[in-house]
Amino acid sequence: MNLQLLNPLRWRKSFLALILGGFLLIWFTFIDTYSIWTRVELNQRKSELQEKKQELRKETAILKKKIEKLKTDPFLLERIAREEYGMKREGEYIYKIKEVD
Template identity: 55%
Template sequence: MNFQLLNPLRWKKSFLILLLSAFVVIWFTFLDTFSVKTRWDLYSQKEDYKTRTEEMKQDVEELKEKIKRLENDPALLEKIAREDYGMKKEGETVYKIKREEK
């Protein structure tokens, strides 16, 4: 039986270096905690969060503007109270009309 093939000390140096290099590349590309794949996934997630943050900042600005309009425009406040919340003034009668779907 040829035990020379099973003994890593008898292998050629170039083969051992190639084997070690392949192991290191695979390790750092896929298996390590800070692998290339993990870093790419985290980078993508970071970009998504940046985009969502910008969208939320725009939403906040729109809501602040809406609050200012509601504080300064009583007619708009009354319109929203009537249409969205079904409120009415004292002594008024509200009639709701259902539209038939065709």
């Protein structure tokens, strides 16, 4: 058996550089805490969270408009009180009709 193959000190420098480069590539791609794989996953997650943030901002703007309408429009407030909570004025009668299937 040729002992030269087993002794890393006798290998060519280009072969050693290739092994070291391969190890570093695998390390930085998959193993390291901030590996390329992890960074790609984090960037995807960041994009998803930014989209969610935009959706929530739109929803917040809509809700703020509804709050302003409720503060300024007494007829809207009365309509909601009547429809959703069954409230009535004095002297009014409410008839609830159930649908039969």
